[in-house]
Amino acid sequence: MKNSLSLYLVMGSQDCPHQNPVEILEEAIAGGITCFQFREKLSGKTGIEIIRLGRQLRQICADHQIPFIANDRVDLGLILEADGIHIGQDDLPAYEVRKLIGPRRLLGVSAKTPAEAHKALQDGANYIGVGPMFTTSSKLDASAPIGPKAIEHIRQELPDIPIVGIGGITTERAGQVISAGADGVAVISAITKSSSPYEVTKNFCRQIAITKKEKNKMIMD
Ligand SMILES: Cc1ncc(COP(=O)(O)OP(=O)(O)O)c(N)n1
Numbered sequence: 612m613k614n615s616l617s618l619y620l621v622m623g624s625q626d627c628p629h630q631n632p633v634e635i636l637e638e639a640i641a642g643g644i645t646c647f648q649f650r651e652k653l654s655g656k657t658g659i660e661i662i663r664l665g666r667q668l669r670q671i672c673a674d675h676q677i678p679f680i681a682n683d684r685v686d687l688g689l690i691l692e693a694d695g696i697h698i699g700q701d702d703l704p705a706y707e708v709r710k711l712i713g714p715r716r717l718l719g720v721s722a723k724t725p726a727e728a729h730k731a732l733q734d735g736a737n738y739i740g741v742g743p744m745f746t747t748s749s750k751l752d753a754s755a756p757i758g759p760k761a762i763e764h765i766r767q768e769l770p771d772i773p774i775v776g777i778g779g780i781t782t783e784r785a786g787q788v789i790s791a792g793a794d795g796v797a798v799i800s801a802i803t804k805s806s807s808p809y810e811v812t813k814n815f816c817r818q819i820a821i822t823k824k825e826k827n828k829m830i831m832d
Pocket residue numbers: 619621648650682683697698699700701702719720721739740741742750775777797
């Protein structure tokens with residue numbers, strides 16, 4: 612699980628003003644993402660249009676063995692045969708989603724505190740998304756940034772929990788989030804709004820690899 616979280620692209624058509632989501636996903640996979648979440652929000656698409664786009668993105672992920680996670684909607688996740696669902700604290704309760712999706716699909720839950728993280732695990736989560744780390748313009752109802760310190764606190768109390776940081780993460784900031792204890796970073800705009808999703812994805816991979824190497828070295832020393 613932890614390796615799959617390393618560089619997690621989250622995207623819906625609302626995040627793609629310059630380029631189509633299919634092309635962005637293909638470039639990001641070529642650049643090295645390790646997980647993908649389909650997060651279609653307020654894009655004005657009808658149900659069937661969402662399914663059509665979701666099927667295209669799902670197939671690309673399957674062709675490259677990249678886990679495909681559906682945001683919020685269990686119904687859509689099941690229609691698209693997603694590998695998992697990601698839900699937040701205000702979505703359906705995690706234990707209900709776990710019952711609906713069965714034991715094999717992945718369940719991601721957003722958490723800001725050790726208590727929320729602990730509850731998510733008890734309810735059947737495979738990983739937690741912690742954020743927003745920094746200011747973000749990709750989530751209209753985002754809370755104030757909680758910063759990498761929030762990951763440090765959760766990591767102290769739950770040493771083994773798979774954690775991905777999210778919100779305002781750029782190539783320059785990815786290292787801080789990994790150093791704080793995250794297994795990976797989840798990114799929307801830094802990739803989807805880039806003039807080269809491929810190049811920026813490669814840069815993320817480079818930064819993450821460097822920071823993980825430094826972290827391992829500190830553990831060994
Ligand atoms: C990996 C990851 N982490 C956190 C979130 C945020 O989920 P949520 O709090 O439900 O907010 P919305 O994405 O539904 O706006 C996420 N999607 N992915």
